[in-house]
Amino acid sequence: MEDTSPLDYLKLMVTDEMVASLVTETNRYAEQTLEDKKLSPKYRFRQWTPVTLNEMWAFLGLIIAMGLILIENLEEYWSLHAMYKLPFFSSVLKKDRFCLILSFLHIANNND
Secondary structure (H helix, E strand, O other): OOOOOHHHHHOOOOOHHHHHHHHHHHHHHHHHHHHOOOOOOOOHHHHOOOOOHHHHHHHHHHHHHHHHOOOOOHHHHHOOOOOOOOHHHHHHOOHHHHHHHHHHOOOOOOOO
16 A cells, blocks of 8 residues: 555545535534624634635644644744744645634534
8 A cells, every 4th residue: 555645544534424514514604603793804704715625634634733743832833933834734724724714613503
């Protein structure tokens, strides 16, 4: 199994269907949260666009990587400081997008 990637191993335990459910519920929760709020033009939630299956896989990969590389402050994973710089994180998802997904991450429908 020379051509096996870490994602291939993850997909042995976490299926596309499971991640698709996360995508659906995260998008639903974002929509429910944002529809009732009048947001100022500068509010970061205004930047929300529905998360895709590929973005959710990337998000989950970063969560796993954060468990391997322990840093106290979430924002330091995207730091440009020479001492903390981890280019892997910014190459996968921008910090703002990661934080938006994290803000709306949902597993179940609140209406059920």
